[in-house]
Amino acid sequence: MSKNSLLNDLNPQQRDAVLHTKGPLLILAGAGSGKTKVITYRYAHLVSAHKVPPASILAMTFTNKAAGEMRDRIERLMNRSLKGLWIGTFHALSNRILRKEIDHLGFHRDFVIYDDDDSSSLVRN
Amino acid sequence: MHEAIYKGIASKISSLKAALIGPHEFLNNETSFDFDEKFARVYVRYQDELKKNNALDFDDLILHTVRLFEEHPAALNKYNKEISHIMVDEFQDTNTAQYRLSKLLAGAHKNLCVVGDDDQSIYRFRGADVRNIMSFEKDFSSARVIKLEQNYRSTQVILDAAAGVISQNPVRKLKKLWTEKNEGEKLYYCIANSENDEARYIAKSIRELYLKGKYSYSDFAVLYRMNLQARALEEALRVYGMPYRIIGGVSFYQRREVKDIISYLKVINNPKDSVSLKRIINCPPRGIGDTTTARIENEAKKKNKSFFDAMKSLSSSSDSAALKEKITDFIEIIDELTAKRGMALPQLIRLVLEKTGYIKWVEKERIENLTEIIRLAEGMNLQELIDTASLFSGADERVDGNCITLMTLHSAKGLEFPVVFIAGVENGLLPHFHAIKNPEELHEERRLFYVGITRAKDILILSSAKKRRLYSSMQELEPSRFLSEIPSGCYFYTGMMPIPMVESVARITPKRSRTVEFPAPSIFLPGVRVKHPKWGIGVVRDSYGETDDVKVMVNFSTVGVKRLSLKFANLERL
Numbered sequence: 295m296s297k298n299s300l301l302n303d304l305n306p307q308q309r310d311a312v313l314h315t316k317g318p319l320l321i322l323a324g325a326g327s328g329k330t331k332v333i334t335y336r337y338a339h340l341v342s343a344h345k346v347p348p349a350s351i352l353a354m355t356f357t358n359k360a361a362g363e364m365r366d367r368i369e370r371l372m373n374r375s376l377k378g379l380w381i382g383t384f385h386a387l388s389n390r391i392l393r394k395e396i397d398h399l400g401f402h403r404d405f406v407i408y409d410d411d412d413s414s415s416l417v418r419n
Numbered sequence: 420m421h422e423a424i425y426k427g428i429a430s431k432i433s434s435l436k437a438a439l440i441g442p443h444e445f446l447n448n449e450t451s452f453d454f455d456e457k458f459a460r461v462y463v464r465y466q467d468e469l470k471k472n473n474a475l476d477f478d479d480l481i482l483h484t485v486r487l488f489e490e491h492p493a494a495l496n497k498y499n500k501e502i503s504h505i506m507v508d509e510f511q512d513t514n515t516a517q518y519r520l521s522k523l524l525a526g527a528h529k530n531l532c533v534v535g536d537d538d539q540s541i542y543r544f545r546g547a548d549v550r551n552i553m554s555f556e557k558d559f560s561s562a563r564v565i566k567l568e569q570n571y572r573s574t575q576v577i578l579d580a581a582a583g584v585i586s587q588n589p590v591r592k593l594k595k596l597w598t599e600k601n602e603g604e605k606l607y608y609c610i611a612n613s614e615n616d617e618a619r620y621i622a623k624s625i626r627e628l629y630l631k632g633k634y635s636y637s638d639f640a641v642l643y644r645m646n647l648q649a650r651a652l653e654e655a656l657r658v659y660g661m662p663y664r665i666i667g668g669v670s671f672y673q674r675r676e677v678k679d680i681i682s683y684l685k686v687i688n689n690p691k692d693s694v695s696l697k698r699i700i701n702c703p704p705r706g707i708g709d710t711t712t713a714r715i716e717n718e719a720k721k722k723n724k725s726f727f728d729a730m731k732s733l734s735s736s737s738d739s740a741a742l743k744e745k746i747t748d749f750i751e752i753i754d755e756l757t758a759k760r761g762m763a764l765p766q767l768i769r770l771v772l773e774k775t776g777y778i779k780w781v782e783k784e785r786i787e788n789l790t791e792i793i794r795l796a797e798g799m800n801l802q803e804l805i806d807t808a809s810l811f812s813g814a815d816e817r818v819d820g821n822c823i824t825l826m827t828l829h830s831a832k833g834l835e836f837p838v839v840f841i842a843g844v845e846n847g848l849l850p851h852f853h854a855i856k857n858p859e860e861l862h863e864e865r866r867l868f869y870v871g872i873t874r875a876k877d878i879l880i881l882s883s884a885k886k887r888r889l890y891s892s893m894q895e896l897e898p899s900r901f902l903s904e905i906p907s908g909c910y911f912y913t914g915m916m917p918i919p920m921v922e923s924v925a926r927i928t929p930k931r932s933r934t935v936e937f938p939a940p941s942i943f944l945p946g947v948r949v950k951h952p953k954w955g956i957g958v959v960r961d962s963y964g965e966t967d968d969v970k971v972m973v974n975f976s977t978v979g980v981k982r983l984s985l986k987f988a989n990l991e992r993l
Contacts, residue, residue, distance in 0.1 A: 305569055307565055307569070310565050311565045311567070314532075314565070315504070317529055317530065317561055317563070318529050318530075318531050318532075318561060319532040319533070319564075320510075320533055320556065320562050320564045320565070321532065321535075322535070322537070322552075322566045322567065322592050323534050323535065323536050323567040324538070324566070324570060324594045325538070325539060325581070325596065326573060326873060327569060327571070327596070328571055329508070329534055329536075329567065330508075332567065333506055333508060333534060346504060350503040351502070351503070351504045352502045352505050352506070352524060353505075353506040353508070354508065354521070355507075355508035355509055356508070356509050357815050358810065358811060359815040360508065360833060383810065384480075384513075384520070385480045385481070385810050386806075388480040388481050388483075388484040389480055391484050391498065392483060392484060393802075395487055395491075396483065396487070398490075398491045398494060399483055399487055401473055401483075402473050404473070405473050405474060405475050405689075406472065406473065406474045406688070406692045406695070406805070406809075407476070407805075407806065407810065408474050408694060408809075409477065410477070412474075412476075412694045412695070413432075413433075413476045413477075414422070414426050415694055416465060416468055416694055417425045417428050417432075417465055419468070419716070
């Protein structure tokens with residue numbers, strides 16, 4: 295997808311947000327204002343215009359569903375697979391880091407994750 | 420009862436972790452006047468037990484990653500080099516730990532882009548801190564701030580209603596949403612006598628709108644504050660034979676048989692996982708009851724061993740032959756399966772189901788979900804499937820097929836529907852009872868209502884019931900205070916007339932006045948006794964219409980049912 299057609303789809307504020315690629319940025323996105331579009335276009339723009347490798351971009355959200363949709367939309371936009379990259383939930387991405395590094399904290403890398411029910415039953419004991 | 424206490428403790432631990440207060444930090448804080456020593460002991464023990472089980476709870480995933488990065492700069496450095504740009508979605512829902520993690524990952528380059536809407540911050544109860552949005556500009560003084568205010572979803576009337584409500588919250592980043600869409604249909608508001616009447620009204624309206632052919636079932640959503648409101652709605656939809664689906668019920672990975680089999684896999688993967696082990700030790704039943712479990716537990720505590728190791732030592736040392744046999748059989752099964760953990764996952768699951776006798780024992784109707792697990796396991800390894808199951812949450816449930824969606828306002832965030840109903844817009848439900856006296860909580864409830872309103876693309880129908888069964892008793896409820904924050908020209912009283920029948924009336928150009936007043940007809944609700952100068956005493960059957968031109972239907976004993984304009988009728992409420 296060419297650079298320009300990517301930007302032509304956006305309104306001026308969305309375009310500003312996509313083009314701001316260096317330093318901290320706070321996007322205050324009102325309801326229904328095309329937030330996911332801005333995130334996905336910004337990702338694609340970083341890769342296509344700034345040659346940032348996808349493996350260097352981390353995108354975090356809250357639910358697996360939202361993360362999956364984000365990944366799908368970026369994949370469609372860029373027409374390439376983004377499996378195994380840093381797109382996921384806070385918990386999934388932290389899990390991925392800990393699976394490699396947690397021995398620093400005295401756990402084994404094959405640690406288990408307890409859900410709320412498991413935690414409650416541990417409290418009971 | 421006890422279950423609630425454990426859940427309460429677990430949730431207190433969870434909020435401490437969300438605020439990056441581990442057991443040690445908590446203990447160091449013991450000078451604070453409300454220090455709870457008993458709780459502190461539980462917290463420390465809990466964290467020790469997790470470690471003994473080589474287990475992390477959900478909050479630990481973030482907490483430990485933050486700790487890792489703060490205590491081991493080399494590890495952080497590695498990721499700072501690897502990752503050059505960070506984007507965080509739904510930033511308003513981040514808690515302290517998640518925000519800290521984002522900042523650590525952004526390292527020296529500070530290429531951190533956060534996207535959020537403080538008006539939609541609704542997870543305070545889970546530790547989300549809307550102040551993170553406010554802090555961002557302080558923490559990053561060079562931050563650029565961009566507002567996205569053009570709305571591509573809702574009609575202007577819906578946006579006006581939403582703005583009227585949210586503008587009552589005092590501390591917020593000001594945004595003014597606008598749209599190129601038409602003014603649109605007014606909001607509808609129905610006051611029903613009971614929750615069942617409300618549900619019937621919603622079902623009838625959906626049916627009528629559906630029959631007009633413009634909308635399919637999947638275009639409708641019914642939103643509510645509390646899960647228990649779903650019952651009446653379900654019943655009404657069933658009566659009308661319309662397909663629906665409830666989001667946030669028991670999700671796939673929470674179903675008993677799915678959790679059982681995942682627990683087996685967890686034990687095979689990590690025999691130290693005593694929580695999973697205890698779940699399956701007698702499932703299917705193998706005569707290892709509470710007494711035996713308690714004995715193993717004791718042994719584990721005494722010798723400071725994991726539960727599984729304690730079983731092993733009992734199986735050789737115990738003086739009861741029966742006990743030995745039962746435990747030994749179980750250990751053998753687990754050992755045998757553990758030895759095969761390297762095999763292709765679908766085969767491994769089949770083996771677990773057979774060797775443990777689970778497949779013979781489980782009810783037939785549950786087997787389908789086990790087949791589904793085997794299908795999902797295709798191409799995954801053991802750890803991946805366990806993680807997928809562990810990291811799955813109710814919010815991940817997908818909506819498939821052509822059916823009406825029922826869900827809580829919380830679950831609705833991020834979604835949109837052409838036609839949205841918000842049921843139970845009453846003081847006590849929305850805002851919820853617990854929030855009425857706490858301003859912070861009240862603001863959160865208001866945001867929740869705002870989230871609900873802004874889900875609607877074309878049509879938004881609000882409703883409340885005068886009576887509702889809540890907490891096992893019948894409660895009388897008033898329409899929500901939030902309704903009076905909607906500019907009165909934005910909505911239309913429907914009475915009990917289903918939506919499409921009043922639609923044409925509502926389409927007249929709305930007058931957008933900003934008067935903030937309590938909905939007028941609430942004092943002439945159905946059932947109220949009134950006195951008319953000429954016809955005497957009657958009972959109100961229905962009231963509907965524009966806020967400044969409300970019509971009432973009154974049944975007079977003298978002349979029967981009359982339709983009156985409230986403005987001119989000189990009715991006196993008795």
